[in-house]
Amino acid sequence: MSREAILGRVRTALGRKAGQLPGAIPDAYLRPPAIDDLTGIFCVVLEKLGARAYRVSSMADAREQVSVLVTKKTSIASNSAVLTECGVTGLPGVRSGVTDKQELRDLCASAEVGITSADFALADTGTLVMLSSGEEARMISLLPPVHVAVVPASRILSSLDQLLTTLPLPAERTSSMVLITGTSRTGDIEQILVRGVHGPGEVHVVVVESAQKW
Amino acid sequence: MEETRTIPGALSNERLQLAIYASTKRLMDHRSGAITPELLGDYQELRTQANALKKHTIDNLDYYLEMVEERVTAHGGKVVFCETGVEVSDFILKLAKERGARLIVKSKSMTTEEIDLNERLEDHGLQAVETDLGEYIIQLIGDTPFHIVAPALHLTRYEVADVFQEKLGVEKETVPEKQTMIARAVLREKFLAADIGITGANFVVANSGAVVVVENEGNARLSSSAPRIHIAIAGIEKLIPRAQDLGVFLKLLGRSATGQPLTSYTSFLSGPRRGDEIDGPEEFYLVLLDNGRTKLLENPDRRQSLYCIRCGACLNHCPVYRKIGGHNYPWVYSGPIGAIITPQFHGVSKDPWLPFASSLCGACAEVCPVKIDIPKLLLDLRADVTKDKEQKGKSGSERLAFRMFAWMMRRPKAYAMAGRIGALFAPQGSPWISRVPWYMNLAPIRAWLSQRDLPPPPPKSFRRMWKER
Numbered sequence: 222m223s224r225e226a227i228l229g230r231v232r233t234a235l236g237r238k239a240g241q242l243p244g245a246i247p248d249a250y251l252r253p254p255a256i257d258d259l260t261g262i263f264c265v266v267l268e269k270l271g272a273r274a275y276r277v278s279s280m281a282d283a284r285e286q287v288s289v290l291v292t293k294k295t296s297i298a299s300n301s302a303v304l305t306e307c308g309v310t311g312l313p314g315v316r317s318g319v320t321d322k323q324e325l326r327d328l329c330a331s332a333e334v335g336i337t338s339a340d341f342a343l344a345d346t347g348t349l350v351m352l353s354s355g356e357e358a359r360m361i362s363l364l365p366p367v368h369v370a371v372v373p374a375s376r377i378l379s380s381l382d383q384l385l386t387t388l389p390l391p392a393e394r395t396s397s398m399v400l401i402t403g404t405s406r407t408g409d410i411e412q413i414l415v416r417g418v419h420g421p422g423e424v425h426v427v428v429v430e431s432a433q434k435w
Numbered sequence: 436m437e438e439t440r441t442i443p444g445a446l447s448n449e450r451l452q453l454a455i456y457a458s459t460k461r462l463m464d465h466r467s468g469a470i471t472p473e474l475l476g477d478y479q480e481l482r483t484q485a486n487a488l489k490k491h492t493i494d495n496l497d498y499y500l501e502m503v504e505e506r507v508t509a510h511g512g513k514v515v516f517c518e519t520g521v522e523v524s525d526f527i528l529k530l531a532k533e534r535g536a537r538l539i540v541k542s543k544s545m546t547t548e549e550i551d552l553n554e555r556l557e558d559h560g561l562q563a564v565e566t567d568l569g570e571y572i573i574q575l576i577g578d579t580p581f582h583i584v585a586p587a588l589h590l591t592r593y594e595v596a597d598v599f600q601e602k603l604g605v606e607k608e609t610v611p612e613k614q615t616m617i618a619r620a621v622l623r624e625k626f627l628a629a630d631i632g633i634t635g636a637n638f639v640v641a642n643s644g645a646v647v648v649v650e651n652e653g654n655a656r657l658s659s660s661a662p663r664i665h666i667a668i669a670g671i672e673k674l675i676p677r678a679q680d681l682g683v684f685l686k687l688l689g690r691s692a693t694g695q696p697l698t699s700y701t702s703f704l705s706g707p708r709r710g711d712e713i714d715g716p717e718e719f720y721l722v723l724l725d726n727g728r729t730k731l732l733e734n735p736d737r738r739q740s741l742y743c744i745r746c747g748a749c750l751n752h753c754p755v756y757r758k759i760g761g762h763n764y765p766w767v768y769s770g771p772i773g774a775i776i777t778p779q780f781h782g783v784s785k786d787p788w789l790p791f792a793s794s795l796c797g798a799c800a801e802v803c804p805v806k807i808d809i810p811k812l813l814l815d816l817r818a819d820v821t822k823d824k825e826q827k828g829k830s831g832s833e834r835l836a837f838r839m840f841a842w843m844m845r846r847p848k849a850y851a852m853a854g855r856i857g858a859l860f861a862p863q864g865s866p867w868i869s870r871v872p873w874y875m876n877l878a879p880i881r882a883w884l885s886q887r888d889l890p891p892p893p894p895k896s897f898r899r900m901w902k903e904r
Contacts, residue, residue, distance in 0.1 A: 224516040227671065227725045231497045234732035243495035247487035249680045252477070300713075322714050326661075330627060346697045355711035359660040363653060381686070381697070385679045392510060392643035392678075392705035396715050397660065400701040405653040409569035409585065410611040411592050412458055418568055418615050419622065420653025420700070 253383035259344045260374045260428055266347035270403030271416060272424035280307035283371050283429045287336065288312050290369050290425055294333040297325070301338035301356045303371055307429070309336055325358055335365035335421070339372045339401075341387075342426075345380045346402055349426065353397035362401060368421040374430045439581070439589050439762040446758060451589060455760050458588050459751040465694025466748060466802070475690065484683045486806040489742035492641075492674050496732070499641040499674045500723065506644025510706030512719035520550025523668065523722055527552075527631070528559050530664070530720075536561070536630030540622075540662065542648070542655035543567035544635025545583060545745055546670050546724060548767040552633075563633070564625050566654035568618055575602045581761035582769070584692050584747040589760065622654070632658035632716070636669035637744065638684060639721070642677045645705035646721060649688060649698050656700055665716040667704070671723050672741035678703075684744065687804035691746035727780045737812060740776050742805040749799035749809060755792055765789065771799035775812045783819045784827075790816035832879055854896050861891030 232239065256262050264274035277283045287309045298310050298317035310317040315336065319325045329335060337357055341350035349370055353359050362368050378384055381400075391398040405420030416422040438444030445451055470478045492499055504514040517523045530536070539556065541547065541563055553563045553574070565574040569587035573580065575598050580586035587595075596609045599617055608614055634655050636646040646667040648655045659665045675684060689695040708715030732738055750756045750770030761769040765786045766777045774789050783790070790813045799809040825834075843849045861868060868891045869884045 222516075223518045223522060223725075226518060227516050227723075227729060228497050228500060230725070230729035231500070231671070231732060234729055235494060235496065237495070237497055239497070241498070243491065243498050246676050247484065247491050249484055249488060249677070249683045250477075250480075251679055251682045320713060325713055326627075330623075348697055353708075353712050353715055355713060358713040359656070360714050363656055363660070382682050385682050389677070389679055390643055391703050392506070392640070392645045396510070396704065396706050396709050396712060396719075398703040399656065400697060400703075401699070402695075402697040402701075403699050406651050406699055407568045407615060408651075409567070409572070409587050410590075410595055410614055411454075412461055412585070412588075413592075413611040415612050415615040418619055418652045418654075419566070419626075419657055 251382040251386050253379045253386065254345055256344050256379045259377040259379065260430060263342055263344040263347060263377050264426075264428065266345065267403070267424075267426055270347050271406075272347070272403050272426065275425065275427045277427055277429055278431050280429060283427050284308040284312070286427045287369055287371060290367075291315060291334050291336070294367075295331065296334040296336055296369075297328045297332040297361055297365065298336040299338065299357050299361050301371075303338035303373060303429075304336060307371060309371060320355070326360055326364075329358075329360040329364035332365045334367045334369055335361040335363070336369045336371070337362050339370050339376065341384055342372050342377045342428075343380055343384060343400070344377055348381070349401040349424075350384060351399045351401060352391070352395040353399075354395060359397055359399070362399075363420050366417055366421055367423040367425070368401075369425045369427070371427045371429065374428050377428070439760055442759050442763050445760045445763060450591070451760060452758070454589060454591070455757055458582070458585060459757050462584070462693060462747070462751045466691055466751070467694075469690040469694040469696065475686070481683055481687055482804055482806050485687055485744075485804060486742065488675060488680050488683060489805050490739070492676055493672060493732070493738055493741055496671065496674065499676060500671060502641040503639055503644055503674060503721070503723075506642065507706065507719075507721050508644075510644050510719075511709070512644070512706040512721060515720055515722045516725075517722055518725045520552065520555070520724075520726060523547075523550055523724060524552060524555035524559075526722065527556060527633075527666065528561070530666075531561055531631060534630065534664065536664065538625065538629045539563040539631045539633055540566050540625050540629040540654075540658045541570075541633045542635065542650065542658040543570050543586070544633070544668060545580075545767060546635050546668050547633065548580060550724070550726060552668075564622070564629075566622050566625070566658060567650075567652060568615060568654075571618055571622065572598060575599075579762065579767065582747060582750060583745050589762070626657045626661045629658075629662040631664045631666060632660075632662040633666045633668060634658050636667050636673050636721075637688065638675050638681065639669050639673045639723075640676075640678050640681070640703075641674050643703075643705060645678070645703050647681065647685075648702045648704065649685070649700075650702075651693075651695075651699040653700060656702055659702060659704055660715055663716055664718045664720070665704070665707075666720045666722060668722040668724060671725055671728050672743075688744055688746055691748040691802065691804040731776070731779050737779060737815065739807050740772075740779060740812060742807055743772050743776070744805055745772075746804055748802040748804065752798040752802050754794060754796060754798070759792075771809045771813075772807070775807075775809055775816065778816050778819075783816060784823050787820045787824070790814075790820060836879075851896070851898060854892055854898075857892045858894050858896070866890055
C-alpha cells in the first residue's frame with residue numbers, strides 16, 4: 222500500500238514514531254487592521270481593482286441600482302434572502318428560485334448577468350467572500366460575463382485576518398468558500414491585462430448601508 | 436518558434452532576451468511595490484512566521500498527513516496516496532473507466548507537469564485539456580512552461596495568432612483581448628462537457644481537510660466546480676496546519692508572485708457538494724503525491740527545499756534565469772529553486788553543472804517568502820557533485836589544474852614568473868584574454884574560456900613597478 226509506504230518513509234526520514242504528537246504550532250499572528258470607515262475603504266479598493274462599487278442607503282435603492290445594471294438583459298439571481306428582501310428577484314428578465322443543479326447550470330451558461338449577495342466582504346482587499354450553500358450557488362458568480370452582488374454593509378469585515386478569526390474552520394460550514402477579489406483576469410499573452418478570461422470581466426457591488434436587519 | 440532550448444540560442448535571441456527581461460522586471464516591480472513598509476509593515480515578520488510554520492509542518496509531516504486524511508474523509512471526500520506519477524495516472528484511468536469519463540479539464544499545476552500526467556492520460560484515450568490561458572497555448576504546440584507563474588512568457592502575440600489559426604481553425608487574430616476571448620469560447624465548451632476536473636493545490640489545510648487554490652482567471656474555480664468529479668493533486672509538502680495560517684501564506688504568495696495582495700480568486704475546497712448546496716462536484720479526491728519528496732526529507736539541512744510555495748520570485752530576481760530562460764533547466768522547475776530541487780530529486784550526477792550555474796549573488800534568498808537558504812543549498816550540492824566526481828575518478832584535469840594553482844599560489848617567485856609568462860603570451864591590444872593565439876587554443880583552455888573572460892595581465896606587473904620605483 223502506497224499510504225503505508227509513504228507514511229513509513231516520512232517517519233523514518235524524520236525519526237518519528239506513528240501517532241507521535243507534534244510540539245506546539247508556531248504562532249500565526251492574525252492582526253486585523255483598525256479601519257473606521259469599512260464601507261468607504263471597501264469601495265475605494267474595489268474600484269482600484271477594476272470593479273465598480275455603489276453605495277446605497279436602502280434595500281429599495283439597491284433594487285433600483287441593480288435594475289439599472291440588468292435592464293434589457295437576461296439575469297440569473299441566487300436564492301439569497303437579501304435579494305428577495307430588496308426585490309431584485311422581481312425585476313424583469315431576472316430568473317431566481319432555481320434549486321435544480323442542471324437547470325441552474327444551463328441558466329448560468331446563457332445568462333448575461335449573475336446576481337448574488339455575499340456572506341462577507343473584506344475592506345482592505347476589496348474582496349467578496351462566497352460560501353456555497355442552498356442560498357448561494359457556485360456557478361452564478363462564475364459563468365455569466367457580468368457579476369452583480371448586493372451586500373449589506375454590516376457584512377463588511379476589515380480583512381482576511383478578521384475573516385479567518387471569525388471563521389477558523391470554513392470547511393465545517395461549506396464545501397466551497399471563494400474569495401473574489403476583482404474581476405477574472407489574465408496576463409498570459411505578453412503580460413497584457415485582459416479581463417473576463419474565464420469568469421466575469423465585470424463585477425458590480427451594491428453596498429446597502431442601512432440594512433439594519435442584516 | 437524561435438530557439439529557447441539551448442543556452443547559446445537563448446542568449447543570442449534578442450527578442451527572447453527582451454521578453455524575459457521585461458516580464459521579470461515587471462514582476463519584480465509589482466512585488467517590491469506591494470511589500471513597502473506602508474503597505475505591509477510586518478513583511479519580514481511574516482516571512483519568519485511562514486518559515487517557522489513550514490518547518491513545523493515538514494518536521495511533523497506524518498502527523499498532518501493523517502490529520503488531513505481524516506478531515507477530508509469526514510467531509511465525504513477521499514484521500515489517495517501515490518508514490519509515483521504512474522500511480523496517479525493509474526488511479527485516474529481506473530476512476531475514469533468506472534465512471535465512463537472521457538474529457539478532463541485541468542487547471543495549472545506544476546505537480547502534474549512534474550509527472551507528465553497529460554501524456555499518460557492521453558496515451559489511454561482520455562482527453563486532458565489545460566485551461567489556464569498560458570498553459571492552453573503551450574499545450575496546443577506541445578511546449579513546456581517557461582516560468583512557474585507565466586508559462587507562455589516566451590511567446591509573442593504573433594506566435595499565439597499563428598498557433599490559434601493553425602490549431603483552432605480561426606481567422607488570424609493578433610490582439611490579446613480578442614485572442615483571450617477565442618480561448619474563452621473554446622474552453623467554456625470544454626468546462627461544460629467535462630466529466631472530471633483536475634486542479635493542483637497551493638495549500639492543503641490539515642485541520643480543515645481543505646485544498647486552497649489561488650488563481651486569477653477562474654479556470655480553477657470552473658475545473659473544481661463544473662465537472663461531477665474533482666480531483667486535486669498535491670505534493671505531500673503542500674500541507675499547512677490550520678486555516679488561520681493562510682493569514683500568513685496568502686499575504687506572502689500573491690505579493691511575491693505578482694504583487695497582488697490577494698489574487699482574483701482564492702478557493703477553499705473541501706469534499707463534494709453537501710446537503711442543500713445547489714452545485715459543486717459529486718465526488719472529491721485529494722491525491723497526495725510523493726514522487727521523491729520523502730527522499731528530500733532525509734537530510735535535515737536540505738529539507739527546507741520543500742518549504743517552497745511556488746511564487747516564482749526567485750526566478751524573476753535571478754541573473755542566470757533572466758539570461759538563459761526557463762527552457763534551459765533540465766526539469767519542469769527552473770530558476771534557483773529548480774537548481775536546488777532538481778539535483779535532490781534526480782541525484783547530483785544527472786546534471787552536475789546545475790548547482791554551479793549561479794553567481795551566488797543571494798537575490799533568491801532575499802526575496803524568498805518562506806526564507807529558503809538557496810545559496811547555502813547550492814554550495815552544499817556543489818560539494819556533493821565534487822565528491823561524486825572524485826568517487827567516479829572523473830575530476831582528473833580539474834583537480835590537476837587546481838593542484839597546480841595551489842602550488843603556485845604558495846610560491847611568490849613562481850607566481851611572479853607565471854605573470855611574466857602570461858603577459859608575454861597575452862593577446863596584444865585586446866581587452867580580453869579569450870582571444871588567445873592559436874598555439875594556446877588547446878581544448879581545456881578553449882572550454883574554460885568559452886564561458887569566462889578576464890582582462891589580460893599588463894606588460895608590467897605591480898610588483899615590478901614597485902621594485903623599479
